[in-house]
Amino acid sequence: MDEVETPQTILQFAPFNSSVDEGFWHSFSSLKLDKLGIDDSPIPITGFYAPCSHPQVSNHLTLLSESLPSDDEQSSMESTSHGNRNKCPVPGILYNTNTVESFNKLDKQSLLKAEAKKIWEDIQSGKAVEDCSLLSRFLVISFADLKKWSFRYWFAFPALVLDPPASLVELKPASEYFSVEEAESVSAACNDWRDSNLTTDVPFFLVSVSSDSKATIRHLKDWESCQGDHQKLLFGFYDPCHLSSNPGWPLRNYLALIRSRWNLETVWFFCYRESRGFADLNLSLVGQALVTLSSAETAPNSVGWELNKGKRVPRSISLANSMDPTRLAVSACDLNLKLMRWRALPSLNLNVLSSVKCLLLGAGTLGCQVARTLMGWGIRNITFVDYGKVAMSNPVRQSLYTFEDCVGRGEFKAVAAVKSLKQIFPAMESTGVVMAIPMPGHPISSQEEESVLGDCKRLSDLIESHDAVFLLTDTRESRWLPSLLCANANKIAINAALGFDSYMVMRHGAGPTTSLSDDMQNLDMNKTKTQRLGCYFCNDVVAPQDSMTDRTLDQQCTVTRPGLAPIAGALAVELLVGVLQHPFGIYAKGDNSSSSNGGNIDDSPLGILPHQIRGSVSQFSQITLLGQASNSCTACSETVISEYRERGNSFILEAINHPTYLEDLTGLTELKKAANSFNLDWEDDDTDDDDDVAVDM
Amino acid sequence: MDEVETPQTILQFAPFNSSVDEGFWHSFSSLKLDKLGIDDSPIPITGFYAPCSHPQVSNHLTLLSESLPSDDEQSSMESTSHGNRNKCPVPGILYNTNTVESFNKLDKQSLLKAEAKKIWEDIQSGKAVEDCSLLSRFLVISFADLKKWSFRYWFAFPALVLDPPASLVELKPASEYFSVEEAESVSAACNDWRDSNLTTDVPFFLVSVSSDSKATIRHLKDWESCQGDHQKLLFGFYDPCHLSSNPGWPLRNYLALIRSRWNLETVWFFCYRESRGFADLNLSLVGQALVTLSSAETAPNSVGWELNKGKRVPRSISLANSMDPTRLAVSACDLNLKLMRWRALPSLNLNVLSSVKCLLLGAGTLGCQVARTLMGWGIRNITFVDYGKVAMSNPVRQSLYTFEDCVGRGEFKAVAAVKSLKQIFPAMESTGVVMAIPMPGHPISSQEEESVLGDCKRLSDLIESHDAVFLLTDTRESRWLPSLLCANANKIAINAALGFDSYMVMRHGAGPTTSLSDDMQNLDMNKTKTQRLGCYFCNDVVAPQDSMTDRTLDQQCTVTRPGLAPIAGALAVELLVGVLQHPFGIYAKGDNSSSSNGGNIDDSPLGILPHQIRGSVSQFSQITLLGQASNSCTACSETVISEYRERGNSFILEAINHPTYLEDLTGLTELKKAANSFNLDWEDDDTDDDDDVAVDM
Ligand SMILES: [Zn+2]
Ligand SMILES: [Zn+2]
CATH class of the missing domain: 3.40.140.70 (Ubiquitin-like modifier-activating enzyme ATG7 N-terminal domain)
Incomplete structure (x- = not known):
């Protein structure tokens, strides 16, 4: 032949x-x-x-x-x-x-x-x-x-395309190409190469077989030093391919290297393949290729996009x-928040949000909306406090409940809300506490004392163990004790209240007796420049009292336009997120939406951080307000907090049982007398030089 | 004795x-x-x-x-x-x-x-x-x-208390008191009395028994004429009591009457009782009471509060x-709305709300919130149009869905939303339509034409069969066809759109070619005084185009701050309710929240009725705006509506397939050329003399 x-x-x-x-x-x-x-x-x-x-x-x-x-x-x-x-x-x-x-x-x-x-x-x-x-x-x-x-x-x-292509002279199993002695030696050398940590993952190599059938594996860079001292020199490579008819893809660029680097026209190649971790020379191939040398060494064409089923x-x-x-849901929700950060809020701290523990006092229209908006922001830990049951008229306005929750005697709201949160997002950590909030001016009998004081303790513990507290009950007086306890524990308190067609959302200021921790010392200067922000009761000249008894049906039901709760609840959460993202947190001063302080470096990445927001759906208007803490406040003043710390339960019982106690304590009684003697008409007083309240559109 | x-x-x-x-x-x-x-x-x-x-x-x-x-x-x-x-x-x-x-x-x-x-x-x-x-x-x-x-x-x-009390001389079954003949006659007379429509329910009467044992029943007013012609005269009454030991309660005031009126000391009374519809003289009693006459006829004391189990x-x-x-739920929800009316909105028309049919285009964050707020207002008929499925990240922001809706391949939103509404309030009438809204500037192949035109027809039919349409999709161009169809059908259109931290809610004006019905003629004068209000596209100088293709992940997901959708959704519903309660409905002019037009008699009972509301949660601000309809509008102008009416499907196909068609048709192309030649910097132009847009805080 x-x-x-x-x-x-x-x-x-x-x-x-x-x-x-x-x-x-x-x-x-x-x-x-x-x-x-x-x-x-x-x-x-x-x-x-x-x-x-x-x-x-x-x-x-x-x-x-x-x-x-x-x-x-x-x-x-x-x-x-x-x-x-x-x-x-x-x-x-x-x-x-x-x-x-x-x-x-x-x-x-x-x-x-x-x-x-x-x-x-x-x-x-x-x-x-x-x-x-x-x-x-x-x-x-x-x-x-x-x-x-x-x-x-x-x-x-x-893959670099050789032009003209290489031609195949012969291709056969390595066991047929090598003599038995050679094959044995090649196998042993390959196994050594593969067994060494230094060479096991070096997929291209030289196989030289001396005339005495001894095989050696060498690095490519040793090509020059291999010349002359061998019988056979093969270009070996780890071949991923199992076919006996073709070498695998890595040989293409290998041939380009060999042609370009060493100018060889005839190339013996060795497709190294294994079985059970050892060289398999029956599976491995040896072939001879003829390569056309090219004088112009320009970059060759390339191919190589993988086919998908041909x-x-x-x-x-x-x-x-x-x-x-559940993991999918968690990841999908996280993604949404991350997208928000990527796009609009690079400095948004999502970890702060996912780890914050929120206590919601009230699980009615506001509580439901607040919980939902918190979930939208990635907050995962929500505790509800409510003593009511889901009534028939609730589900159409209270977005965590369904008809099923109110058939029969009705589920407790705090229980139904937790169930609902888990149905919405299984990774929620949520707890429900069925409990009424003790209220000042609602006198109790001595038999009730123990249970009421127990509730006070429970509420206090709950506030201590959470990071932010939402005041979402439907009476003024039920906000008093939580306001006091938040001021005492220096916890973020967000307050939302609804009228018939108007709403108020505010954050309380820091507590009156907080001592800044060491790492907050640098904020101290900033803090001392501004007064504490007020709480819900700071502007009042009457202590909270019993407003529930003897209210007619319509008043009891806290009638509001259905649009109010979603708006106020959503704003309450946006306000909390603003506080959490603000470098000064609870100490952040109150911004107004006027453009004058637009360049303030204190600004949260989310925009301004006001103290109070008030709005009306009958006017479709909304304003921000700023009110400083009052020294006569029945909930957050130093007088009240000190008295609470000193007297504890007896202070609480006195506030509950004696309607005028708080006013007497804080000097409001005196203030009222003085005010009455002037007979001021506050309604008509619209001068703008009130230092404590700044109104801004 | x-x-x-x-x-x-x-x-x-x-x-x-x-x-x-x-x-x-x-x-x-x-x-x-x-x-x-x-x-x-x-x-x-x-x-x-x-x-x-x-x-x-x-x-x-x-x-x-x-x-x-x-x-x-x-x-x-x-x-x-x-x-x-x-x-x-x-x-x-x-x-x-x-x-x-x-x-x-x-x-x-x-x-x-x-x-x-x-x-x-x-x-x-x-x-x-x-x-x-x-x-x-x-x-x-x-x-x-x-x-x-x-x-x-x-x-x-x-019961009037006789003082001293009457004493009982004797009390026995009437059958023992009367002779047999008398008893027979008394029974017959009583049965006649009871059988006559005129006397059957006259519970007090006279029984006179003549000496020949004949009994007659007479009205009390005949007492004088009964005197003398009888053997026995008894004061009969229907006795509700079954006891043989006591007469029933009606005898008390009867005795007072007898004593006071006829000055009798000895009273024979007849406690009339029945069995199976006939006088029963064994059950009936006859008694003799002695009454002490009193000279001073002052009002006696009284007793009579019923005991409850003693x-x-x-x-x-x-x-x-x-x-x-379900009936309880309906009645409880109705009560809430009625309470609202009693307390705050005596002129609120609840029937208008319960009968209005709302079409919600889009069942995402906005759609869910709008549906919930509509339910709060007593709206009972809601149709959802959405082609998407509930995704894992949806439930925490889209308040009608739960985790269960998104496991596996996910339920269609339009289907899941309907299910959710019924779970909230079983009396809801709700329908879900899984359908994409055809969009201009999204060219389609000729094979798709039939299906897209089918969708157009379906959307048009849906709009015709509803009273109010909410535009709540997340792209600009998907609002075009609904805007056009609402203008064509003169349907109320409420539009809500979200940015990252800002929102816009508006109502579209009436259609350009509406003919007022006869009973609206008196409004005509009012209407002609003011221009039509604009639609979502009236302020644009570019026609809606494909904004979805090639948007990156973050843009596709329409990232917004979680508080936005509840606010905008709630405002959209409050705006609709305002339109529905306004005497001029869709023709009501746009109010501003300035106090200058506070005395306007057009005012809805709910407050002002603005055209547009824009707000920002980064500034916690909200303003109302007013924008008149534009003659070059690509959605609501007379040019466009006429073209749609004339050309129908071929008009729609041209708008879908040819991005510039709408601009050419309405003259926007010309307008843009002119504008560009002036090279105006709109951003810096903050003069306030723009006639079309009035901004108000
Ligand atoms: Zn205070
Ligand atoms: Zn328009």
């Missing part, structure tokens, strides 16, 4: 296959959500592959969770460091787009060309000889739909079905 | 018992809710009783549904007219209080005394002889808790358990 006359076969390569572990997409989603946001710069990633290890299955280039750059550069180096025989690292790059449209519009030809050019340049510069993993560079384009947990992606394994379309995967639904 | 020496027994009377049919409380509740409101004037009522008709059971004085005054005076007279043998009417009076406290505080002694005085006066004037039912006057005090459907009440049957406490009844829960 005359070999020269054998019709030359074009050498064809089995394409690389990709495989992406779900862990990769989970990690990528976290990276995107926590760090990258909408930044769509290309991301360096690492793919892994290994020689084929099964006679019927090719190995894939795999992306794992660790394929992504780690936050900690140090650990990243380690995790992708050499030494794992099944994870030969390959550098890749990920182009993730933020929309499916930009994914579709990507210029895939250019992207592929750019990566191929890097390979070509590494060949030219010799870098690819030093670090042969560079020969198998790959790229991935993707669109991660983090709302649906579905991912669309497309791999390319850029078609030029991207792959996609949805993780939604494989994920725990 | 010497009768004179017989120790005299004090005559004692078996008290009257009350019985209240549930129907009475239902009717009373309706009367209270629909007519009386919080008016607590005493109400004349009618009680019914009949002679005892069973040897072991006394008859009650019963209140029935018909005991209440009827709206229609005519039918009231008939329903309480004479002629029913089992319903002898007795006049009563009902003192219903609005709170349990006022119920407890009622001066029962005085009330009783007042009724007793009426009886005494009727005796003195002779009225009680003419109409003997006046002798049994009664009163009821009550507190109707219409929220819980429970009723507390207390009857009094005022105690001086009111009775109570709860109808909640016996009522259909």
Whole structure:
């Protein structure tokens, strides 16, 4: 047989296959959500592959969770460091787009060309000889739909195209090519190479077989020193392909390197494959390729976009079905908040929100709306205090209840609200406390004392164990004790109250006797410049009293226009979020919506942080107000707080049983006498020089 | 036996018992809710009783549904007219209080005394002889808790106290008192009396028995003419009591009448009782009482508060358990709205609200809030249009959905929203339509044409069949076709849109080509004085286009601060309610919240009715604006509406497929060219002399 006359076969390569572990997409989603946001710069990633290890299955280039750059550069180096025989690292790059449209519009030809050019340049510069993993560079384009947990992606394994193509002279199992002695020695040498941490993941190498059938494996950079002292010199590589008819994809760029670097026309190559962790020379192939040398060393063309079931379309995967639904919900809700941060509020601290514990006093129209808006902001810990049951007329206005909650004797609101929160979002941590709030001016009998004092203690404990308290009850006097306890414990108190067509939302100021902790000392100067903000009772000249008894049906039912509670409840939450995001927190001074203090550096990232908001749906108007704390306040003044601390229960009982006690204590009684003697008509007094209250549109 | 020496027994009377049919409380509740409101004037009522008709059971004085005054005076007279043998009417009076406290505080002694005085006066004037039912006057005090459907009440049957008391000489079955012949005749006469429509319900009468044992029954007024022509004359009355030992309560005031009127010391009385509809002289009693005549005819003392199981406490009844829960819910919700009307909005038309049909385009954050606020206002008919499914991140912000709606592939929002509404309030009439709204500038293929035109037709039909349309989608261009169709059909359109921290709520003006119906002619003058109000697109100089394609993740998700949707949704509903309650409806001009037009007679009872409301939660501010309709508007101008009417589907297809068509049609293209040639910087232009837009705080 005359070999020269054998019709030359074009050498064809089995394409690389990709495989992406779900862990990769989970990690990528976290990276995107926590760090990258909408930044769509290309991301360096690492793919892994290994020689084929099964006679019927090719190995894939795999992306794992660790394929992504780690936050900690140090650990990243380690995790992708050499030494794992099944994870030969390959550098890749990920182009993730933020929309499916930009994914579709990507210029895939250019992207592929750019990566191929890097390979070509590494060949030219010799870098690819030093670090042969560079020969198998790959790229991935993707669109991660983090709302649906579905991912669309497309791999390319850029291959430099030889022109004219290489032709195949012969290809056979390595066991047939080598003599038995040679084969034994080659196997042993390969096993040594694979067993060494230093070389196990170096996928390109030289196999030299001396005339005495001894085989040696060498690094590519040793090519020059191998010349002359061998019988046979083969270019070996870890072949992911299992086929006996074709070598795998890595040989393409290998041939380009060999031609360009060493100017060889005849190349003996060795497709290294394994079985059960050892070299398998029956599976491994040896072939001879003829390469046409080219004088003009310009960058060759490239190919390499992976086919999906034979078609030029991207792959996609949805993780939604494989994920725990609750985890999916948590991640979807987190995503929404992160999107808000990326887009509009880069300085928004989401951790503060997710960890804050909110106590809602009252689970009626306001309480329901506040809870829902808190959930929208990512607040996960909500406790309800309410003693009422869900009545038939409640569900149409109180958004946490349904008809089912009120049939029969009715469920307690505090219980039904908790149930509802978990139905909305299973990850909620919510508790319901069925309890009435003790009220001043509602005298109690001595038998009731123990239970009322127990309620006071319980309320006090609840306030201590939460970070923010919402006052959402429907009477004035039920707000007194919580106002006092919040001032005493220096807790954020947000107060919302409804009239028939008007609403008031305010935050109470800090307590009168708070001592700043050390790390707040730098705020101290700021704080001392401004007075404490007032509480709900600071503007009053009467102590809270019994306003429930003898109210007619219509008054008891606290009739309000249905639009009020959603508005006031939503504003109350926005106000809390403003306080939580403000560097001074509870000490933040009250802003007005006038533009004059627009440049204030104290401003929360969310906008202004007013003290009080009042609005009317009959006028469709809304204003912000500012009121300082009053020294005669029956709830938050130092006098009252000191008395409470000193006398404890007996103070509370006196306030409950003696309508005038609080007024006497704070000097309001005196003040009222004085005011009456002047007979002022407050209603008509519209001079603007009141120092304590600044009104602004 | 010497009768004179017989120790005299004090005559004692078996008290009257009350019985209240549930129907009475239902009717009373309706009367209270629909007519009386919080008016607590005493109400004349009618009680019914009949002679005892069973040897072991006394008859009650019963209140029935018909005991209440009827709206229609005519039918009231008939329903309480004479002629029913089992319903002898007795006049009563009902003192219903609005709170349990006022119920407890009622001066029962005085009330009783007042009724007793009426009886005494009727005796003195002779009225009680003419109409003997006046002798049994009664009163009821009550507190109707219409929220819980429970009723507390207390009857009094005022009895004039004879001082000294009457003594009983003898008391025996009538059959023992009369001879056999007499008894036969008395029975026959009584049966005749009871059989006649004219006398059957006249409970007091005279029984005269002649010496030939013939009995005659006569009216009290015939007493004088009975004198002398009889052997025996007895004072008969329908006795509700079954006891053989005592006469019933009606005898008390009867004796007072007899003593006062006819000055008799010895009174033979006849307690008439029945069995199976006939006089039963074994059950009936005859007695002889001795009455001490008194010279001073002053009003005697009175007694008569009914005991409850032997105690001086009111009775109570709860109808909640016996009522259909859905009916209870309906009535409880209606009550809330009625309370609102009684207290604050006497002119509020609740029927308009309960009958209005609302179409909600979009069932996301805004759609959910709008639906809930509509329910709060008593709106019962809501249709949702949405093509999306409930996603994992939705329930924490979209108040009609729960986690359950989004597990798996997710329920369609339009379907889940309907389900949710019924769970909240079973009487809701709600429908969900899963449909995308065709959008201009989103070109479609010819295969899609039929389906898109079908959607247009469907949307048009939906708008025609509803009274008010809410535009709550999250893109600008999806509002175009609904805006156009509302302008074409002259339907109320309420538009709400959210930015990141700002919101806009507006109502569209009337359509450009509406012809006023005859009964609106008087409004015409008013209308012509003011221009049409603008729609969402009136201020635009670009036609709506494809804003969805190629938006990044964060834009697609329409990120807004969680407080916005509740506020804007609630305002949108308040705005609709304002339009519905305004005498000019869709034609009402746009008010501003400035006080200058506060005295405007056009004002809705709800307050001002602005055209647009804009607010910001970063500034906690809100303003109203006014913008007139533009002749170049791509949605509501006469040009566009005429073109739509003329060309129909081909107009819609052109708008969908050709981005510039609408601008060309309306002249916006020309306008833009002109504007560009001036190179105006609109942003910096803050002069206030813009005629079309009036800004007001
Ligand atoms: Zn205070
Ligand atoms: Zn318009």
